[in-house]
C-alpha cells in the first residue's frame with residue numbers, strides 16, 4: 001500500500017518524466033522530502049519507465065500519469081492539484097515526422113500551450129518551461145563576439161536557414177515565445193530555462209528567462225578528455241574542425257548570480273561513463289554507438305561546438 005505524502009507537501013508535475021533531463025529532475029525532487037510528483041509518461045507499461053519506479057522514494061511520492069501534452073484532457077488530469085509544473089517534454093507526434101511544420105513546430109507550441117492552460121486553470125503557482133539556447137543564438141542582430149544573454153531571441157528567418165536543425169530551433173523559439181505571451185496575458189508566473197548541452201541538474205527562480213551554458217566545448221575536446229579518462233574504449237576518428245571564431249558563446253551570469261555553478265567537464269564525463277559502464281557492461285554493443293546515443297543530436301562525424 002502507498003504511504004501517505006508528508007503532512008506539508010508541494011505537488012509538482014513533471015512532463016515527459018521518463019526523458020533524460022526529466023528523470024534527473026524527478027530524482028532530485030524525490031530526494032527532497034516535501035515534494036509529491038505527478039510525472040507524465042506516454043506509456044505506462046512496465047518496461048519503458050521502470051527506471052522511474054525504481055528511484056528512491058518513488059513508491060511513496062511519485063505518481064505516474066499517462067498523458068500526451070497534445071491531449072489537453074490527459075495533461076490537465078496530471079496537473080490538477082499541483083502547485084508547480086516543470087514542462088520538460090519535447091512534444092513530438094508518434095512515428096517519424098513527415099511534416100516538420102506540423103509534427104515538430106506546431107506540436108511544440110500546442111503542447112506548451114496545453115500545459116500552460118491546464119496550469120492556469122489548476123491555479124498552479126509557477127511553471128518552469130525548459131527551452132534551449134537554440135531559442136537564443138539564431139539572432140543575426142546580436143553584436144559579433146558578444147556572449148549571448150537572455151535579451152537575445154532567435155529570429156525565425158535565421159532559424160529557417162539551417163536546413164537540418166530548423167524544426168528544432170523554431171519549435172523551441174516559438175514555444176518559449178508563446179510561454180511569455182501567455183504569462184503576459186494571464187499574469188501567470190512562468191520561468192524559462194535555456195540550457196546548452198545538458199550535463200547536470202537544473203535551477204530556477206522568479207518570472208524570468210535563464211541561460212544555462214558553461215564554456216563552449218568542441219566535440220573533439222570531449223572525446224580527447226574521454227580518451228584520457230577511459231583509454232580502453234573505441235572512439236570516432238573522423239572530425240571536421242570548426243573555426244574557433246564560430247564558437248557561439250553564452251553568458252550564464254544571471255543564473256550564476258543565483259548561486260548556480262557548473263561542474264567540471266571531467267567530473268561530468270567520469271560520472272557519465274561510470275553510469276554507462278554500469279548499465280551496458282554486459283551488453284554486446286559497441287561503446288561508440290552508445291556515445292552516439294548520448295550525443296543523439298550531435299552526430300559524431302562532425303565536430304560541433306557543444307552549445
Ligand SMILES: NC(=O)c1ccc[n+]([C@@H]2O[C@H](COP(=O)([O-])OP(=O)(O)OC[C@H]3O[C@@H](n4cnc5c(N)ncnc54)[C@H](OP(=O)(O)O)[C@@H]3O)[C@@H](O)[C@H]2O)c1
Nearest residue numbers: 016018019020021042068069089090091092132196197198
Ligand atoms: N538534452 C539536451 O542536451 C538539451 C539541451 C537543451 C535543451 N533541452 C530541452 O530539455 C528538454 C528535455 O530534453 P531531453 O534531452 O531530456 O529529452 P528526451 O530524453 O528526448 O525526453 C523527452 C521526453 O518528452 C516526452 N514526449 C515526447 N512527446 C511527448 C508528448 N507528445 N507528450 C508528452 N510527452 C512527450 C518523451 O516521452 P516518450 O518517452 O513517451 O517519448 C520523453 O520522455 C527538452 O525540452 C529539450 O528541448 C535538452
